[in-house]
Amino acid sequence: MKHLTLLLACIAAHSALSAPLAYTTSWLGNTWGYGDGKWMQQDIQALRVAADGTVYTNSPWDESGAEIAAYRNGDRLAVAGATHGWGAAGGDAVTSNGAYLYAAMSIGNQNGGLTGADYPPNGYTWFGITRRSTGNIAQGAPFAGGVGNSANASKNSFLIVDTVPAGTDAGIRGLAANDTELFVADQYANRIIVFDAVTMRRKRSFDVSSPGRMALDSDGSLWVITGALTGQPAIAHYAASGALLGGAPVLPAGTVPADLAIAPSGDLYVADIGPGQQILPYRKTATAFQALTPVGTLNGVSHATAGTIEAGRFNFITGMGFDASGNLYAGQNGEGPRALNSASVGSGAVLQAFKGTSRALLWELDGLVFVDGADFDPGAPDTIYTGSKIFTMDWSKTPGKQWKYTGYTVDRFAYPDDPELHIGRDVRGEPMVRRLNGNRPYLYTLDPYSHELYVHRFDAAHGNIAIPSGMFAEGFISGGYPANQPAYGEWMWRDLNGDGRMDDGEYTGNPSTSSTVGNSFIWVDAAGAVWFGTPTSGIRQMPVQSFDRFGNPVYSYAAAKTYAMPAPFTRIGRVLYVAATDTMYVSGFTQNIPYDASRWKEAGPVLARYDNWSGGAPVMTWSIALPWNTASTPPVTTVGVATAGDYLFVAELYTQKVDVFDARTGAAVGVMTPDANVGGTSGYVDVELGISATRRANGEYVVLVEDDARAKILMYRWTP
Structure with missing residues (x-):
């Protein structure tokens, strides 16, 4: 009683x-409050910049489902969806070409609770690539042999790269694409796999130790961060066929490369998440690489006065790229790319667009808490x-x-x-x-x-x-x-x-x-x-x-x-x-x-x-x-x-x-x-x-x- x-x-x-x-x-802490239906995602693990300045992002987890999103001119254009719940999660890499967005993600079965052709066998997880239309990233772009949740728009648009025991991290850590080929950094198998960008059929593969982020050069060659998850990252240069090329730049001592980008000028840019916390540009010459003036403040946010937030003080860049006009875009999360077997959701997402490679900030989006x-x-x-x-x-x-x-x-x-x-x-x-x-x-x-x-x-x-x-x-x-x-x-x-x-x-x-x-x-x-x-x-x-x-x-x-x-x-x-x-x-x-x-x-x-x-x-x-x-x-x-x-x-x-x-x-x-x-x-x-x-x-x-x-x-x- x-x-x-x-x-x-x-x-x-x-x-x-x-x-x-x-x-x-x-x-406080987010560019949008959701009154207008928008919020900035809480983490950025990777980004891709299209020629028109559209920025595509990816992360394994956003609490409200914005793992994969598109932004332009300081506005959010779209959320891909179908990457959150029902076994689905986002991932650690993203790229695009004129027709498609390709993003890493995973599909599980919630401890056997999800069954059927849309899900892996009990005790296993699929890691691979979701393909979407760049005209509508919420819409899957199906292909023969594709799988995906038949109950939503991602049906038959997921490419299985690795099937691994549940709890194993086989996340794809790098992607690059042109109109004909898709390059996939399969760190789990220590290889780069090349797929037809249209049919999604496998064409070839070549061995690379723990491959991470990649950038396609104008001549069709491929720049790759190798050893991405071994603690000894380096940069290597490959022909599209997989032949190892020489001539990669020698990075300063202490540099930890996290991403690569090719500017419209043809220069190679390297995001450093070591103590320097800068973007390092290199100009190709006939005989070597010439180091140019770094972008950003030395030591980033830790430069005196330490902990001060201002444009150009980077805080662990996770992705960067250029639009056709040469404007630089940088995504940061305070931690850097996710470590192997980590459930990290970052320490707050910051997405910035700069006029060229100057400190002139065009726009910024924040999802900080x-x-x-x-x-x-x-x-x-x-x-x-x-x-x-x-x-x-x-x-x-x-x-x-x-x-x-x-x-x-x-x-x-x-x-x-x-x-x-x-x-x-x-x-x-x-x-x-x-x-x-x-x-x-x-x-x-x-x-x-x-x-x-x-x-x-x-x-x-x-x-x-x-x-x-x-x-x-x-x-x-x-x-x-x-x-x-x-x-x-x-x-x-x-x-x-x-x-x-x-x-x-x-x-x-x-x-x-x-x-x-x-x-x-x-x-x-x-x-x-x-x-x-x-x-x-x-x-x-x-x-x-x-x-x-x-x-x-x-x-x-x-x-x-x-x-x-x-x-x-x-x-x-x-x-x-x-x-x-x-x-x-x-x-x-x-x-x-x-x-x-x-x-x-x-x-x-x-x-x-x-x-x-x-x-x-x-x-x-x-x-x-x-x-x-x-x-x-x-x-x-x-x-x-x-x-x-x-x-x-x-x-x-x-x-x-x-x-x-x-x-x-x-x-x-x-x-x-x-x-x-x-x-x-x-x-x-x-x-x-x-x-x-x-x-x-x-x-x-x-x-x-x-x-x-x-x-x-x-x-x-x-x-x-």
């Missing part, structure tokens, strides 16, 4: 919040951080135009141990920006599901780069990273020598906690104290003890303080401590609505406020039922909690709503949902810390919500 009573109360509270507030919806939260810098109210990026706001502009991408905080060369580069994808995605140690900014970030907390510091010498400073882990992390971590129990790391690397001797273990801290929600308050809302063992606080000579915050397990599980909770979902008022907010589950393991990421159905939390006698000021109805379709559950000023903001997981409560009384105030500016929709808030809020000096509240559907952060602006 109690369960039913509280469930009805939750439903009633949800109804009370149904009245919308007077607010506006905006976004994925599974990425955002937070305000309390010391710079017009600055917003995501896990790896900095945005500067101009609040006077129209929705979607208020943000400017101004900083990138990752340096892969200076700090190769940064967790961003090793654990999962976008592990820096849920930021908490705090001003500590003389008002210096610190970037604390939580992995999507709150298993580790990462600490980064900033200093004047390194610009916008977030220097790895510390880390908390709930237990041993499998996979070989970080090296030398304690083998059992929770642990923390601090950068004792200031080099930003996780060296042996810099870890502190705490095995006595066993698994009691596992699956905690981790929160950092304004004073830098780290709070663990353990599932069933209460709430633990680890205050900052001091700052070492490098500026790293110092924490101690011995100084930790644990508070008993506060009534009425039996399982904690979220904790949020406001140091200025000694107030603790807790959400979670109770005896009336107990924890359900299928709702492991949710914040819970109950939220309570406790005052005088650390003063020795905490007082529960109020407890309220949050929107919660797991029997509905879709389910109504909560996933994120944020506070600012006099209000609390609660993000629902499946129902695209932010519920607003008065923080002083717990009273329901209203609800905010995506408006027409963002197409009236958003993706799920798919992380445990996916919402943040601030109260601006003018009294306006701004709420930021993770939206992984279309590579952006959703933003609500509300003045009570």
Whole structure:
């Protein structure tokens, strides 16, 4: 009966919040918000530039299905489709000729759930090429022997190149085409296969070690990046027949070629994703190659002032090309081409078009965030951080135009141990920006599901780069990273020598906690104290003890303080401590609505406020039922909690709503949902810390919500 009573109360509270507030919806991190039906894809793994300036892109995954897309003059023309779901995925290469678009992709069978001629046998995956009409890339261009999903426009337009056991990466890494032949870099078999561009019948093949990107020269010869996935990439020159030709340029030491292009001038251009981060042009002479002036700033985005975003500071080019007028196009993703067996989705897509090879930017498209939260810098109210990026706001502009991408905080060369580069994808995605140690900014970030907390510091010498400073882990992390971590129990790391690397001797273990801290929600308050809302063992606080000579915050397990599980909770979902008022907010589950393991990421159905939390006698000021109805379709559950000023903001997981409560009384105030500016929709808030809020000096509240559907952060602006 109690369960039913509280469930009805939750439903009633949800109804009370149904009245919308007077607010506006905006976004940051993507050129388009989806109100016009467009979004910029979240990753670019390869691109092809047609003579008229149409840019075709490809990537294995875009959350909303824009793996393969076409752009021109700063606009999105089309999405290919049929590359997302039902066994289909995009790929790592793309090319075109006058009639067809050819793009790498894969087709699986969802663990045997998809059967028939359209899908590989159970336990296998097809890697190959989808062929589309350049007049309509959403329409397959069928051919004899082609396969493809008979239920959509891609029927009979997929060429199987390799059939491999499921879990094997046989992705095609390079494509090139003219009107008669299609060249396919089959890295799985260490060969280049040549197909008839019209019939798609195999004509010949020749051996090449781990072939990657390719470029066809005007004389019909083929430039190839060899050793693309071996760690020893180089450039080789082949006749169309497969005969190895001499005369490839000698690249500077440290160069890591990622793509090749032939300019209308006939010069060969090489995209370097080594420390140089430039495009290297070479002019063919009768006897050798003459190196020309590189394109772009030396060291790219890492050039001083490090992390500054401006045209010509490249950040890991994944594809480039020229139109017939000699204009240069460059796609970047902050990581470079996908590594073998990697599920990488990049660190944000940037597509730029330049006038010739100058720094004059013709247009730029951005899809910068994925599974990425955002937070305000309390010391710079017009600055917003995501896990790896900095945005500067101009609040006077129209929705979607208020943000400017101004900083990138990752340096892969200076700090190769940064967790961003090793654990999962976008592990820096849920930021908490705090001003500590003389008002210096610190970037604390939580992995999507709150298993580790990462600490980064900033200093004047390194610009916008977030220097790895510390880390908390709930237990041993499998996979070989970080090296030398304690083998059992929770642990923390601090950068004792200031080099930003996780060296042996810099870890502190705490095995006595066993698994009691596992699956905690981790929160950092304004004073830098780290709070663990353990599932069933209460709430633990680890205050900052001091700052070492490098500026790293110092924490101690011995100084930790644990508070008993506060009534009425039996399982904690979220904790949020406001140091200025000694107030603790807790959400979670109770005896009336107990924890359900299928709702492991949710914040819970109950939220309570406790005052005088650390003063020795905490007082529960109020407890309220949050929107919660797991029997509905879709389910109504909560996933994120944020506070600012006099209000609390609660993000629902499946129902695209932010519920607003008065923080002083717990009273329901209203609800905010995506408006027409963002197409009236958003993706799920798919992380445990996916919402943040601030109260601006003018009294306006701004709420930021993770939206992984279309590579952006959703933003609500509300003045009570």
